[in-house]
Amino acid sequence: MEKIIVRNTSLKIIRLWLFTCCTLTLVSCGIETPQSTNEVASMQPRELEWSELMPKDYDPNRVIADVDISEFSDSDPRALRYSKMLREAWSDAPVVSQLDGQNVKIPGFAVPIEYDEKNVSQFLLVPYFGACIHSPAPPSNQIINVQSGDTGINPDSIWDPIWVTGVLRTERLNTEAGDASYSIESAVIEPYIESTID
Amino acid sequence: MKVIALVFSSLLNRKFTTGLTVFTIGLSVFLLLGVERVRTETRHGFTNAISATDLIVGARSGSVQLLLYSIFHIGNATNNISYDSYQYITNMRGVDWVIPLSLGDSHRGFRVVGTTDEFFDRYKYSRERPLEFIHGAPFTDIYHAVLGAEAAAQLGYQVGDPLVVAHGTGSVNVLKHEDKPFSVSGILGRTGTPLDRAVFIPLEGITAIHIDWSQGVPVPSQVVDAESVRELELMPESVTTLLVGLTSKVHAFKVQRLVNEFPSEPLLAIIPGIALQELWRVMSVAEKALIGISVMVILVGLAGMMTAILTSLNERRREIAILRSVGARPVDIFSLLMAESIVLVVAGIAWGVCILHLLIVLFAPMLQQSWGIVIKAGMLSSKEWYMILNIIGLAIVIGIVPGYRAYRYSLNDGLSVRT
Incomplete structure (x- = not known):
């Protein structure tokens, strides 16, 4: 019982x-x-395309518009000079100031700037993987300086693409040299999963 | 709780076997936790060695190699950078500051680094921490030397002590620059980075000690004494590597590309964060192999425990019969054996953690002196706790086997044992 x-x-x-x-x-x-x-x-973030970060009337190829560079071999000094001019033009790349203050969501790859072994707290967001080894490097209006907020990135995952959401700022850093760049503070970071549905 | 008391008295009845089992499990747990801790601390040490530097420039070799010799003093440069290139880069658009480093000499096994006094202001490590002097000051004379904390501690030098630089980077060197002795002007505080094991002298000092040398050896007919050297031009013809800070971080790729394509000299510029991750990728294979082996060792240890309990079951049939006679159901016998596995594994884990802390306390100073790796005997990290919980989970699963056998014995034997 x-x-x-x-x-x-x-x-x-x-x-x-x-x-x-x-x-x-x-x-x-x-x-x-x-x-x-x-x-x-x-604040509903707006999904941004990388091309929107470039002003619509901007044409960096203008400097060599009247030159047919396909004639030159890669080691021809004229080719080097023209590619240098192109690069200078890219480096003066202007920003789209209307984007300042907008809450945006943009995908890309992270290049770590400030980090420890657990977390990357500041990185440069670039449109393609291997921006440091691919030629040419992205111009300064295709790079975003991101400070990650509470969600950081695991340093081992920097090879994977991510979504970055946050308020975009356009800063004028060095007015005489015309340097300006995009930045995002307190970004929210999520992994980027490629959707097969089109 | 009566179950636990029963388990303990049962185990204490077989002290020798129990002790061996706990010891074996403890060793395997120590191996796993030890490998994980060394791996984590090494990563921590390497990652925090440099901060707030946008590019590192050296002669063209490979990005991981450049990172290793310039920051970690592992390996050597293949070539130097000409002084002209150094000046050109300093004046490049987008560059804020440049610190040159000159490598290739040593003092009693510690690397000698030639640099400018700006190094002590600009160099940051571990999330922008600056360097601090605990004794003395940066150099004010070409024959001054600043010591890293570990170098000063091991060599027992104080501010004002003399120091002779040797040629080459071996731990013992035959060729020395005895005619031009240096004196210690300052000692840095401990950073936990390879800087602790370095000796810093001015760039002019590096030039001075090599001024009467040709092709790596002193030429007797050209000897210039230490004081006369001061009259001569002491800016170096070349440096080994440059630490570069930019006006804006978004210029990193542009400047890097310009340096990599520099027409008058083959140079390489790396972004430290990327190069470090490439280093980890290379090492991750070895790390995974080590962790894999440690996990196997744990499995072997647990299997050994299971074997030990199973073999003891035959002798314990009388014990089980006694327990049944005082009212234990077969399911209670099962839970008793399960609890036994868990108690053994928990004891083994506790023992393993003790060994870990003991060996860290004993060997950490030696590891720090020889390899510059700092391992702390602190609390267990969340990852280590996660591993421990997994091991206990495995123990529960493994405990089912002897538990079930005991359950069957108790059913078959009833209240008396027929042996």
Whole structure:
């Protein structure tokens, strides 16, 4: 008789425990969703294309418009001079100041600038992988200086593409040299998953 | 809790076997945690060695090689950079500051680095921490030397002590620059980076000690004494590597490309963060292999424990019969054996963690002196706790086997053992 009572009690305890676990799991899931809907409601980020960071009338190839560079071999000093002129033109790349202050979402690859072994806190966002080895390098209006906010990047994952969401700023750094660049502070970072649905 | 008391008294009855099992599991846990800790601390040390530097420039070799010899003093440069290139880069648009480093000499096994006094203001490590002097000051004379904390500690030098630079980077060198002794002007505070094991002298000092040398050896007919050297031109013809800071970080790629394509000299510019990740990629194969082996060792240890419990079961049939006779159900016998596995593994883990801390306390100073790796005997990290929980989970799974066998014994034997 006692054994049956004990067994029923232990079964009741197990049921109660399972019920508590399920409830706690659901509650913790539930707590997360209201927060994210709040964020979405306040500032909907606009998905940005890299080409939008370049002013529409900007043509860096203008400097060599009247030269047919396909005639030159790569080591021809004239080719080097023209590619240098091109590069100078790229480096004076102007920014689109209308984008200043907009909440944007843009995909790209991270080049770490400030980091420790657990987290990359500041990086340059570039449009393609291997911006440091591919020729030519992206012009300064195709690079964003990002400070990651609470979500950082694991240094081992810098080879993977990411979505960066945050308020875009256009800074005029060195007015005499015409340097200006884009930056984002307190960025939210998510992995970029290629969707196969088109 | 009565179950735990029973488990303990049962285990203590077989002290020798229990002790061996706990010891074996402890060793395997120590191996896994030790490998993980060394890996993490090495990464931490390497990653924090340099900060706030946008580019590192050297003669053209490979990016990982340049990073290793310029910052970590591992390996050597293939060639030097001409002084003209150094000046050109300093004046390039977008460049804010340049610190030259000249490598190739040593002092009693510690690398001698020729640089400018700007180095001590500009160099940052570990998230923009600046260098600090605990004794003395940066150099004010061409024959001054600044020591890193570890170099000063091991050599026992104080400010004002003399120091003779040797030619070459071996731990013992035959060719020395005895005619031009230096004196210690300052000692840096501990940074936990390769700088601790370095000796810094001015660029002019490097030129001075080599001024009467030709092709790597002193030429007796051309000897110039230490004081007369001061009259001569002491800017070097070449330097080994440059640390570059830019006016804006977005110029990093542009300047890097210009340096890489520099027409008058083959140069290489690297972004330290990228080069470091490339280094980790190379090392990740070895790291994964080490962790894989450690996990195998844990599995072997747990399998050994399971074997030990299983073989002991035959002798414990009387024990099980006694327990049944006082009212234990077969399911209780099962949970008793499961609890035994868990208790053994938890004890083994505790023992392994003790060995880990003990050996860290004993060997960390030696590791720091020889390799510059700092390993702290601190609390377990979250990753280490995660590993431990997984091991306990495995123990629960493995405990099912002897538990089930004991359950079957208790059913078959009933209240008396037929052996």
